Amino acid sequence: MPFKTVLTIVSSHRGDDDLKMVSTLCDETEAHLSVVVLTPAPPPPIGHHAIGWFEQRERDEHTLQRRAAAVSDLLTSAAVSADLWTVYPEVPYLDDVVGRRARYADITVLGPELLSDETLKAKALEGALFSSGKPVLLIPAGAKASLKPKRVNVAWDSRVEASNAVASSLDMLRMAEEVRLVLVDPVQGEGAQGAEPGADAAAYLARHGVKIVVDRLPSQGQPIAEVLGRHAVDTAAEVLVMGAYGHSRLRERLFGGVTRSMIETPPLPLLMAR
Structure with missing residues (x-):
């Protein structure tokens, strides 16, 4: 769109x-x-x-x-x-x-x-x-803002919120020179993220003309938000696309979560959707 x-x-x-x-x-x-x-x-x-x-x-x-x-x-x-x-x-x-x-x-x-x-x-x-x-x-302080970024990372966990974020940003993703679909600690299985985690989402994006690369990352005990933020910096991403509040807002407030961590200290511009 x-x-x-x-x-x-x-x-x-x-x-x-x-x-x-x-x-x-x-x-x-x-x-x-x-x-x-x-x-x-x-x-x-x-x-x-x-x-x-x-x-x-x-x-x-x-x-x-x-x-x-x-x-x-x-x-x-x-x-x-x-x-x-x-x-x-x-x-x-x-x-x-x-x-x-x-x-x-x-x-x-x-x-x-x-x-x-x-x-x-x-x-x-x-x-x-x-x-x-x-x-x-x-858009956090010090970040370069653009609605036509060249490099975009997408945080993918197969939840409906992530799917909605991707759908909301398809026009941006199509125009980008490189889009990286990033999965942290992906789980195989049809009830999880598929036989090859990220492959289905990558195929969907490729059919829309998105130049897509899949990155599967281990968290190694680190918070997922930190892993996503560090990888975005390492890959020179200009925007991170992600679903917001995969858990209830109450649970996020009580126990924290990726959304809350990202919102509190965004490492780069964040495009979020539910």
């Missing part, structure tokens, strides 16, 4: 670096850019603090409108096709706001500035991943 509409989230309290980066991505792919400018609203007051609450809301809304005007000017100067939304939800509803807007985009891109805000990062990811059915691209 080509990425013809790209959504990004911009905080009213951050700079323009994320917006400029995503604007460049849209220019690269001739995509439409949809921007949500947001400020988390304070929760309703309890007791006798209503006056301070109203004053805070007025300040926030004024800041939000000024930020939206600045973003609008930047988008005009960037000469990209774009639309702009301003929202002022309370924190518990941030994920719902992001999820609803993400349904009208092909991909949500979250840049380093937003990822540095733990609350916005968590809520934007939750909304985009669980409420839109579309992929998310996380």
Whole structure:
């Protein structure tokens, strides 16, 4: 699926670096850019603090409108096709706001500035991943961003989430010069990853014109996230495609997991889908 509409989230309290980066991505792919400018609203007051609450809301809304005007000017100067939304939800509803807007985009891109805000990062990811059915691209600080990378690694474990991530990124994979299908501690068997782990997925991708190589790696007792990240660096991958939350979110939160580890310290841009 080509990425013809790209959504990004911009905080009213951050700079323009994320917006400029995503604007460049849209220019690269001739995509439409949809921007949500947001400020988390304070929760309703309890007791006798209503006056301070109203004053805070007025300040926030004024800041939000000024930020939206600045973003609008930047988008005009960037000469990209774009639309702009301003929202002022309370924190518990941030994920719902992001999820609803993400349904009208092909991909949500979250840049380093937003990822540095733990609350916005968590809520934007939750909304985009669980409420839109579309992929998310996380771009960590210092990483080179591209929607047309030359080298892509795909973390493959035969789960439906990995399959959806591959399907969501097929257009990107077809354009890449090299795609490596990476399996860590693969398990043989029809109930697992097939008689030759990775072969079925590689054949599927090859039929779509993807230039594919299969890498089967032992973890040797190391966390899978570390193995994937290290291999991506060793192979000079520009993007890692992976399924998100193969286990329930509750289990991931309680016991950790590959998704959580990758999100906390992404070693390179991550394209994730469920």
